[in-house]
Amino acid sequence: xxxxxxxxxxxxxxxxxxxxxxxxxxxxxxxxxxxxxxxxxxxxxxxxxxxxxxxxxxxxxxxxxxxxxxxxxxxxxxxxxxxxxxxxxxxxxxxxxxxxxxxxxxxxxxxxxxxxxxxxxxxxxxxxxxxxxxxxxxxxxxxxxxxxxxxxxxxxxxxxxxxxxxxxxxxxxxxxxxxxxxxxxxxxxxxxxxxxxxxxxxxxxxxxxxxxxxxxxxxxxxxxxxxxxxxxxxxxxxxxxxxxxxxxxxxxxxxxxxxxxxxxxxxxxxxxxxxxxxxxxxxxxxxxxxxxxxxxxxxxxxxxxxxxxxxxxxxxxxxxxxxxxxxxxxxxxxxxxxxxxxxxxxxxxxxxxxxxxxxxxxxxxxxxxx
Amino acid sequence: xxxxxxxxxxxxxxxxxxxxxxxxxxxxxxxxxxxxxxxxxxxxxxxxxxxxxxxxxxxxxxxxxxxxxxxxxxxxxxxxxxxxxxxxxxxxxxxxxxxxxxxxxxxxxxxxxxxxxxxxxxxxxxxxxxxxxxxxxxxxxxxxxxxxxxxx
Numbered sequence: 094x095x096x097x098x099x100x101x102x103x104x105x106x107x108x109x110x111x112x113x114x115x116x117x118x119x120x121x122x123x124x125x126x127x128x129x130x131x132x133x134x135x136x137x138x139x140x141x142x143x144x145x146x147x148x149x150x151x152x153x154x155x156x157x158x159x160x161x162x163x164x165x166x167x168x169x170x171x172x173x174x175x176x177x178x179x180x181x182x183x184x185x186x187x188x189x190x191x192x193x194x195x196x197x198x199x200x201x202x203x204x205x206x207x208x209x210x211x212x213x214x215x216x217x218x219x220x221x222x223x224x225x226x227x228x229x230x231x232x233x234x235x236x237x238x239x240x241x242x243x244x245x246x247x248x249x250x251x252x253x254x255x256x257x258x259x260x261x262x263x264x265x266x267x268x269x270x271x272x273x274x275x276x277x278x279x280x281x282x283x284x285x286x287x288x289x290x291x292x293x294x295x296x297x298x299x300x301x302x303x304x305x306x307x308x309x310x311x312x313x314x315x316x317x318x319x320x321x322x323x324x325x326x327x328x329x330x331x332x333x334x335x336x337x338x339x340x341x342x343x344x345x346x347x348x349x350x351x352x353x354x355x356x357x358x359x360x361x362x363x364x365x366x367x368x369x370x371x372x373x374x375x376x377x378x379x380x381x382x383x384x385x386x387x388x389x390x391x392x393x394x395x396x397x398x399x400x401x402x403x404x405x406x407x408x409x410x411x412x413x414x415x416x417x418x419x420x421x422x423x424x425x426x427x428x429x430x431x432x433x434x435x436x437x438x439x440x441x442x443x444x445x446x447x448x449x450x451x452x453x454x455x456x457x458x459x460x461x462x463x
Numbered sequence: 464x465x466x467x468x469x470x471x472x473x474x475x476x477x478x479x480x481x482x483x484x485x486x487x488x489x490x491x492x493x494x495x496x497x498x499x500x501x502x503x504x505x506x507x508x509x510x511x512x513x514x515x516x517x518x519x520x521x522x523x524x525x526x527x528x529x530x531x532x533x534x535x536x537x538x539x540x541x542x543x544x545x546x547x548x549x550x551x552x553x554x555x556x557x558x559x560x561x562x563x564x565x566x567x568x569x570x571x572x573x574x575x576x577x578x579x580x581x582x583x584x585x586x587x588x589x590x591x592x593x594x595x596x597x598x599x600x601x602x603x604x605x606x607x608x609x610x611x612x613x614x615x
Contacts, residue, residue: 119613300605326551339601361549366580366606
């Protein structure tokens with residue numbers, strides 16, 4: 094659907110939503126906490142399109158996301174990204190899927206020897222590559238058509254995510270046991286790649302908001318020492334390099350999955366004045382906002398979450414109850430709070446459940462300490 | 464110390480409102496007090512000066528001024544309040560010229576327009592002096608502009 098077929102965005106809503114969104118970073122009071130359900134291909138379902146359509150049409154995808162933000166009254170930011178970034182640039186093949194984000198079908202690294210020979214691309218090469226040209230098509234559309242909803246986001250993932258988009262996850266996990274130094278090299282190269290990617294975005298837009306953290310490197314798949322060695326340490330080094338290259342200032346640590354045993358180490362991850370930390374799960378349960386605020390509240394903006402399984406398959410009442418509990422625990426976090434979902438809003442989640450999430454923030458998310 | 468300034472850098476100084484005499488004084492103070500960072504593998508130094516509302520850094524060799532940068536965010540101390548062990552290599556390429564300790568890359572709390580948040584600093588663990596790199600100063604410029612817009 095071309096731009097002309099969308100109704101205009103309500104400017105009054107946008108101004109208010111923009112003010113809510115910036116509250117966490119600038120300590121400027123607003124009426125309530127903002128909600129970010131991490132809307133991506135879910136926006137397509139609102140327009141009776143599927144995930145495949147969303148990812149094949151990045152310019153239209155960003156329009157759908159921006160209009161979904163208005164529809165739900167949530168964080169007004171045009172997102173466009175998926176998990177399997179950065180494979181194609183290095184020779185991987187991806188498959189567009191009808192009902193889920195693109196997936197990698199063939200990876201460039203097959204053997205441990207391939208890791209030694211693998212060369213990271215610089216920012217100029219990446220800017221011309223398939224990942225960023227598609228990503229920038231979405232961001233450019235956002236900048237041109239929805240300038241107040243534009244953020245120069247770079248989807249990095251963590252070093253383990255990049256590594257497993259380059260080499261098969263079963264090979265990387267086997268090397269972790271048999272030849273851990275190979276995974277060290279791979280993660281170091283993934284970190285160098287992250288720096289190049291952030292520089293490319295910064296050179297194009299003058300700033301960069303990096304989404305990094307740890308998804309695969311969670312407690313369900315790796316032990317704490319492995320997470321430290323292959324995720325926390327190389328991610329931290331990469332973020333430092335990015336900031337030292339002048340390519341900040343936004344950092345969003347997306348710690349998806351179970352982080353019961355490793356979340357404390359992320360307190361010492363490099364931070365900028367615009368840092369968000371989000372943690373998905375504490376064992377099998379959603380990560381409690383009280384615990385998140387206790388660890389990170391005096392350092393950065395805390396992103397409290399509602400279980401995506403609940404958003405997808407729960408009742409509106411269940412979503413509302415969990416969101417209420419999380420927002421009450423986090424709304425007065427010293428350096429700001431965002432209510433959201435543990436990961437991307439499921440593509441076919443019932444809209445009424447997203448509405449219940451937002452309603453909880455409206456009913457219970459009023460700041461009391463400003 | 465006789466520092467030369469290229470015409471190109473002199474133009475940069477003027478464009479950014481820095482006065483040559485002030486930069487030379489800043490360097491002279493660093494040389495006399497020893498309060499500066501020195502590259503661990505070369506003869507480059509970073510001096511800092513200024514006031515609460517603007518911290519200015521001069522990067523120089525024994526003969527030439529190489530760069531000047533600044534930030535408005537005022538560093539008030541280490542994030543978390545004290546220097547604890549952390550779980551990765553945080554040694555920078557710089558050492559404190561006064562005590563010889565390697566400067567560490569650590570989060571430091573910075574305040575600007577009433578907002579306090581962490582940022583990446585270079586910290587002398589012994590003298591408790593804080594610096595930022597030129598790249599971080601560029602990042603902070605973006606952060607400052609956002610705060611100026613949103614806090615206005």
